[in-house]
Amino acid sequence: MAYETIVIGAGVIGSAIALRLAQAGQKTLVLEKSIPGAEASSAAAGILGPQIEGNGPDPLLRLGLESREAYPALAEELRELSGVDVGFERCGLLSVAMEGEDLGPWETRLAWQREAGLEVERLSGREVRELEPELSDRVTLALLFAREGRVDPRALARALPRAAERAGAHFRSARVRRIAVEGGRAVGVDVEEERISAANVVVAAGAWTGLVEGLPLPEGTIEPLRGQMVELAREDLRLRRIVFSSRGYVVPRAPGVVVAGSTMERAGFDKRVTAEGALRILGHAVETIPALQQAEPRALWAGLRPFPRDGLPLIGATEVEGLYLCSGHHRNGILLTPVSAALLARAVLEGKEPAELAPFSPRRFSAP
Template structure:
């Protein structure tokens, strides 16, 4: 298999990461992308690496996210070595703020079960939270501090990972993949704008568009776009050191004074409009968390699509027919899960035993709750 051809459908972070790992293992790889690699969800995110903040409880998904977070330091160093691009990986920590008693109880519960797993999580009162972040709202009742939840500049990550995949010999082709080509009960290639491209393996990493690829075995409603609107504000000096979140959204501070604020979660099909109502919700959240952002100019707004699944779990590993592999449905955790997904899917394609049990993430799994 190490000298075989692999077609990767989708040139976002998942597709480029998988291509990088397959090329490093000796496979010949072509990435197929309908637009500019990384132009969709990969570039539209905020770059939060925060399994402890995001998770509802322990389970296979939480463990997968922790494993991927642990890879990021070496992943950033590898990309810098390959491309010269620093992806601004920052082990800055995260504060989850509570503004009412019910939310404070939720924060306390989260800290409790994570302590039970041996993870670092600290419960703070409002004053202690403001000692860490002096520009926090005086209305904050308390917070959970997750020092091991971090961030990366996802746009720099897109640039670096695309360059790295190309540098090790990945081929990139533009065009629309309308379907997977099957022969003898297995996937043998794709239809790219009417041209059949053949390969020994096909990896579907098309994000929110995965369900639109005919013959991939992904049901029409299995992966759907969830629109997320975002705002960038600019401050002269950084007002925050850590990622700061609440039940309503998040603020991600960059070292140059930019603050990324987000996000909405809307099921509106493939409508990528930025709306007044969406921006108003995000700005209200931002000012509630950090009132000193009031004078900050808005320098950019945008929207992107997260690949949503019913059980909030991704599809990773073998597909419904031999020769087809899936890497889609990562929803809000695509940036976080890029290193581990690339590793696991490459292992599956190469016929190796994946280093993580992929049963919870199979295409034919029973409905599961997120954990």
């Protein structure tokens, strides 16, 4: 079968792109070296937090806000297409300052977000404990971002490939070695001893993007950055909102269950958890929510974020005709899935990049 587009990688990004292409009637093949969704996408905390992650009113913030607002419709669509509830909830997020901390960063964030017209509220320690009684007495101030939310990343990573398959995309287990290029144009990919042909190739290989041969990217453009996570359970724990401090976060996942994270480590492709990482995460979690001292640690895991050298994802066409990238989503790939996938799919379908993609063009890394 001749394919119009091959997508490399079946994480949330690749699967969402395949869904959009298949819905537009393209013959689409997704190649995955592992289990669809099993890598960074399943390791994530599931925070949809452009306001806590943003550093100012820039294109990445705009992309994040747009993507966050696309979630209710995506969740509904995925429920219909795949039968999976991805657990979207606009639960709100609290950014808390602990006793003794310099409040400058909180005041700065409050000021620029108000100026940008975003919804944010400043609460005293007493006020925030009225909202979330489990918070430590040592919390002195909080910013409440009521529009931030969460999703269950494992459910999302299951739902997207299923929905894409039902829309007509094919999935195959194979590791892509190299992009096949002839006369300056992508003509397919090489897997093991076989060449699979297609008019377009989209690389959505997450932290492994740099290992795919034939990409016009300098070495080190996208690196793996390890993040460890701990799941904790305490039946009587009442936490409704995501809690962020300067040292980590705690995310409610189910009644009486939270996930706490995370580390940011350069450990190559090593996905092991370490005692040091777990200690750091648990230390932060019990510092902000003391009731977690009596919680049961139920699981520890780590995943590899695709970290782009300049902090911005790479979304769009490369200088090789027919070759596209959608990678480097770093800490925000779950958040950015709806909009990244929709924009990239438009670029492939229309052969022309939407203007919003200009700041994220992979061609910014090309030699002048």
